[in-house]
Amino acid sequence: MKKILVSLLIIILMGGATAWHYRLELLVNVVPDIRKALNPIQPNVPTNWSTGPATASVPASERPPNIIFILADDMGFNDISLYNGGAADGSLQTPNIDAIAQGGVTFTNGYAANAICAPSRASILTGRYSTRFGFEFTPVFSLLATIAQWSQDIDPSPLPPEINHAAAEAMRPMEELKLPDSEITIAEVLKEAGYYTAHIGKWHLGNSSDPQKQGFDDSLYMKGIAYLPPDHPDVVNSKREDDTIEKMVWAVATYENQFNNSESFQPDGYLTDYYTNEAVKVIEKNQNRPFFLYLAHWGIHNPLQATRADYDKFSHIKNHSMRVYAGMIHALDRSVGTITDKLDELGLSENTMIVFTSDNGGAGYIALPDVNYPYRGWKLTHFEGGTHVPFMAKWPAQIEAGSIMDSPVHHVDLFHTFAAAASAAVPTDVTYDGVDLVPFVKNEVTGKPHETLFWRQGHHQSVLHNGWKLIRTEQPEQRWLFNLSIDPTEKNNLATSEPERLAELESLLAAHNADQAEPLWPSFLNSAQLIDKHGGEPFEEGDEYAYWPN
Secondary structure, three states, rough: HHHHHHHHHHHHHHOOOOOOHHHHHHHHHHHHHHHHOOOOOOOOOOOOOOOOOOOOOHHHHOOOOOOOOEEEEOOOOOHHHHHOOEEOOOOOOOHHHHHHHOOOOEEOOOOOOOHHHHHHHHHHHHOOOHHHOOOOOOOOOOOHHHHHHHHHHHHOOOOOOOOOOOOOOOOOOOHOOOOOOOOHHHHHHHHHHHOOOEEEEOOOOOOOOOOHHHHEEEEEOOOOOOOOOOHHHHHHHHOOOOHHHHHHHHHHHOOOEEEOOOOOOOOOHHHHHHHHHHHEEEEHHHOOOOEEEEOOOOOOOOEEEEEHHHHHHHOOOOOOOOHOOOOOHHHHHHHHHHHHHHHEEEEEEOOEEEEEEOOOOOHHHHHOOOOOOOOOOOOOOOOHHHOOOEEEEEEEOOOOOOOEEEOOEEEHHHHHHHHOOOOOOOOOOOOOOOOOOOOHHHOOOOOOOOOOEEEEEEEEEEEEEEEEEEEEOOOOOEEEEEEEEOOOOOOOOOOOOHHHHHHHHHHHHHHOOOHOOOOOOOOOEEEEEEEOHHHHHHHOOOEEEEEEOO
């Protein structure tokens, strides 16, 4: 079947008499239907999660803590009410997500490891900057370069994508673009310490990277990206018909999962709710032993799809896309509430650590305003909107309710925070970049977790040092320098007026780069990202932008 599909793709790509426009339309509209016909997805299959002891050998309070890590996808700082009083149009409350912070600690300056999904996830699981082991770019098919060229030929942009065709042609097979098996994940560390480990949802560390080979006992793996089939009677969709990225997302939006490398099957209901229900099963089946649950929600990444019931709750929101988006956030908040209610019911809440954050900031290409307010920038940029994310934790046995921590914390800290909570041994021959956050939250140690933090994706690089932040790009050749202690929303670029500070941060970044590995695969695409406008707004002369390499 794969050979047939590849042959059809070659015909489409080489059809000399077919206009660029029709090639793209064929790829977007015809090939997915052919693929679905050749590879039908079977109906839902019940999962068979591992089951722990029928009774507990010791009370939950005397065991190592359960650890639940909930990772949202593309959730902006303004998407929960904790930080701003209301999400979406300002009227949406997220009480269950807020309650994690209110019952534990709010990290006001929580940072994602990267401004895009895959490198962030690699850093989270390993406790290391992903550039230390070459996982610098998100694994994508090199065909993306051709599609970018087609879209430019159809609808020329004043900021066209820059394509390295030689790098695209030399790209290794997609199966080889992955998290190296040699990297030790937090799941492996916790499993070695006696934890049961379960993964649910998005993985995104390479098509051939296997959660079960990286420390997870069980894995419910997100294979497709649809929340429900687009023609399902209970779904409300929001599509941008004029946007190439949106077209591609909807074209590949299959509705499928795998359980422990099984054949693909359909989820059972709206994806966010399905993952939530499966998380509850994990908790129930393993309530009598320490467990680590990594719940990697797809919500609220596009395609924008809400259940009709959730959509109907927000009839006062007139913008259709914003209304769908609000429904998706509401479903994610419901998920958190369902999980915490189950912990309460089973008497597990006191000694369970829950961490909630997002893999990066909200995306500009969904064309919704204020997703990352009050911060500038979007996913794919190193402005605060791309990396300054919701970040909170709750562990009643150890963390006082209502705690607030203003010092910068980072995704790489989760590895050591989880390991220390579990009293798990961490390899001593590995260079780590994170720290255990709990002693800082409890004021058991002085100082800050970090004086300096780094971000790097190709030529788009940043450093945050004692409140000063440098962002630099080669396309355009630009430097932005901000004093976040007095200018947290990055309005005043001091790169010209503070040359000594600029030189200091440039030096820190150079030293960091010298200590990182070469990328495991090259970048072949540079795509321009507007800083202060979302993807539905046109570029105008004078608008600030930065090219994102991948």
